[in-house]
Amino acid sequence: MQLQFLINHLANALKAVDATMPVEGNFQPGIGPHTEDHARDMALNHLRKQGDVNAEYNQQAGSVQYPGRREMCDLVIPNEWAIELKLLRPFGDNDREAEHWSNKILHPYYGNKSAVGDVLKLRDSGFNTKKAVVLFAYEHTEPRIELEFTLRTFEMICTQLYQVNLSSRITEVRESLVHPTFSVLKVIGWELS
Numbered sequence: 001m002q003l004q005f006l007i008n009h010l011a012n013a014l015k016a017v018d019a020t021m022p023v024e025g026n027f028q029p030g031i032g033p034h035t036e037d038h039a040r041d042m043a044l045n046h047l048r049k050q051g052d053v054n055a056e057y058n059q060q061a062g063s064v065q066y067p068g069r070r071e072m073c074d075l076v077i078p079n080e081w082a083i084e085l086k087l088l089r090p091f092g093d094n095d096r097e098a099e100h101w102s103n104k105i106l107h108p109y110y111g112n113k114s115a116v117g118d119v120l121k122l123r124d125s126g127f128n129t130k131k132a133v134v135l136f137a138y139e140h141t142e143p144r145i146e147l148e149f150t151l152r153t154f155e156m157i158c159t160q161l162y163q164v165n166l167s168s169r170i171t172e173v174r175e176s177l178v179h180p181t182f183s184v185l186k187v188i189g190w191e192l193s
Contacts, residue, residue: 086136093179105154167190
């Protein structure tokens, strides 16, 4: 399975789940406020029900422990992919700019919970599959904070500072989500080579 195929499926699944107006805690309906794990699980459950794609997302796909470590990898598709997922939400459910939102992507140190840290963890892992990092990014219909600068900075830190070979960025966009703040979904991914 190619990363483009996987990202397209995840974007379609998240959009379909969003249409059911799921609620996370006391937040407004929609997929945008959900945690990374909840969004992943709802997307996988949706994909498992799809007749044409269910083989790739069998019951074995999900969070799996890193070989020889205590940490968990967010999404492992057996014999195919080891994928770390990250949420990129510049604004909160209350439509205010989220404090430290870019740290979840850019914090440039090994062992932390940022996307950069996840890339380093994947690079050094014992997974014998393809590896990727995938972001679930949410924006307003007319973005109030442009994500491109953050994405390019992430790519620069990984490729120039840590010498990680990343594929070209793959992006799938889904619009008209139900949440007024998280109305545009971008599923963005890079394969590590």
